[in-house]
Amino acid sequence: xxxxxxxxxxxxxxxxxxxxxxxxxxxxxxxxxxxxxxxxxxxxxxxxxxxxxxxxxxxxxxxxxxxxxxxxxxxxxxxxxxxxxxxxxxxxxxxxxxxxxxxxxxxxxxxxxxxxxxxxxxxxxxxxxxxxxxxxxxxxxxxxxxxxxxxxxxxxxxxxxxxxxxxxxxxxxxxxxxxxxxxxxxxxxxxxxxxxxxxxxxxxxxxxxxxxxxxxxxxxxxxxxxxxxxxxxxxxxxxxxxxxxxxxxxxxxxxxxxxxxxxxxxxxxxxxxxxxxxxxxxxxxxxxxxxxxxxxxxxxxxxxxxxxxxxxxxxxxxxx
Numbered sequence: 001x002x003x004x005x006x007x008x009x010x011x012x013x014x015x016x017x018x019x020x021x022x023x024x025x026x027x028x029x030x031x032x033x034x035x036x037x038x039x040x041x042x043x044x045x046x047x048x049x050x051x052x053x054x055x056x057x058x059x060x061x062x063x064x065x066x067x068x069x070x071x072x073x074x075x076x077x078x079x080x081x082x083x084x085x086x087x088x089x090x091x092x093x094x095x096x097x098x099x100x101x102x103x104x105x106x107x108x109x110x111x112x113x114x115x116x117x118x119x120x121x122x123x124x125x126x127x128x129x130x131x132x133x134x135x136x137x138x139x140x141x142x143x144x145x146x147x148x149x150x151x152x153x154x155x156x157x158x159x160x161x162x163x164x165x166x167x168x169x170x171x172x173x174x175x176x177x178x179x180x181x182x183x184x185x186x187x188x189x190x191x192x193x194x195x196x197x198x199x200x201x202x203x204x205x206x207x208x209x210x211x212x213x214x215x216x217x218x219x220x221x222x223x224x225x226x227x228x229x230x231x232x233x234x235x236x237x238x239x240x241x242x243x244x245x246x247x248x249x250x251x252x253x254x255x256x257x258x259x260x261x262x263x264x265x266x267x268x269x270x271x272x273x274x275x276x277x278x279x280x281x282x283x284x285x286x287x288x289x290x291x292x293x294x295x296x297x298x299x300x301x302x303x304x305x306x307x308x309x310x311x312x313x314x315x316x317x318x319x320x
Contacts, residue, residue: 019091021058024051026088029081032064032071101299103134108296111140113148113160115211117239118283120259121177122161125307133303143237146212152288158297159287161304162211172292174285176304177312181218181278182257184269186247196252198226198275205233207242207253219254222276243267258312 027037028048038048056062061076073081119141130137144162151157152171161176183201185192191200202223210217223229233251236242239259246253247267260271285304291297 021051021055022084022088022091024048025055025063025080026084028052028055028064029073029077029084032073034064034071101295103137103299105136106134106296106299107136109138109140110158110297110300111142111156112158113142113144113151113162115144115162115239117179117256117259118161120239120262121179121256121283121311122304122307125310126304129303129307137300144211149286152286155288155290158291159285159300159304161285162283163281164284164286168286170289171286172289174301174305175282176285176308177258178280178282179256179258179312180280181254181274182260183252183254183272183274184243184246184260184264185252185272186250187268187270189250189270191250192252192270192272196272196275198228201252201275202228202230204230204252205250206230207245207251208232208235209237209239209242209253209255210235211237211239218278219276222278226276243269 024037024041024043027040028034028051031037031040034048034052035045038045041048043051052064059076059080062074063077063080064071065074126139130139142157144160148157148160148162149164149168149171152160164173183196185196185204191204206219208217208219220230234242234245236245239255240263242253242255243260243263244267245251247269254274257271260269263269264271285301287297287301
């Protein structure tokens with residue numbers, strides 16, 4: 001390998017290296033014959049002889065010398081032979097499209113930021129797919145935070161899944177599923193009948209879900225548009241904690257319809273249509289472009305998309 005670096009230094013600039021000359025050098029040293037090297041390269045004998053002449057001039061060594069009717073490698077040629085072969089192998093690997101990932105043998109840890117809402121919607125199906133298809137893949141989950149986009153940019157994070165109202169032009173985005181907000185109170189709530197009217201909704205104490213610990217939200221905005229405000233009695237960062245609070249108090253919670261469909265019966269919660277209009281909101285997968293062509297990362301993105309389609313099929317999105 002040192003001999004090859006010497007070659008680079010002789011040529012003074014890496015940009016000046018002619019890969020075709022390295023290919024010719026590999027064939028000439030391996031075959032120790034201009035005729036056989038020409039046949040291997042699919043080149044003419046004069047053209048291959050010319051390549052040998054250029055290599056001799058560049059390296060300052062004959063490389064191949066006559067020995068009877070044939071040719072033999074010089075000491076320099078013998079020393080260069082394995083280094084040239086190794087270098088071409090590396091170049092070939094660098095320029096060849098990566099092979100498809102085999103999930104069954106993939107050993108890798110992916111770090112993702114998600115909310116417990118996402119884990120509730122996708123978790124069971126995701127676990128089943130990983131157990132069946134990729135048992136050696138590990139997922140390291142962290143909470144979505146205000147600095148999650150920065151972590152993606154810096155390479156500390158592989159991907160993030162959540163509601164990202166802002167646009168990040170430098171990040172890639174893929175819609176996974178949609179959800180919408182509904183309300184929930186405990187069964188037997190003393191102030192809530194079969195339906196939830198706006199006056200009662202504004203009067204009740206609320207549990208607010210703030211995964212990124214930021215004040216305000218769509219509920220407060222919509223109430224303010226009607227000249228109303230609510231009392232936020234509890235503000236918590238986790239969806240599960242909010243639902244459990246609503247199940248054991250007289251607070252109302254405004255939360256994910258998909259999550260409540262699963263957990264409301266177990267927790268003893270009544271799900272009600274909100275007295276405000278909330279449009280469905282998208283939950284997206286974010287990643288940095290540096291990961292886009294990584295075969296393992298591409299496989300994970302496709303897996304997440306498939307799991308999301310199973311958990312939230314298109315016909316259900318329309319109803320949501």
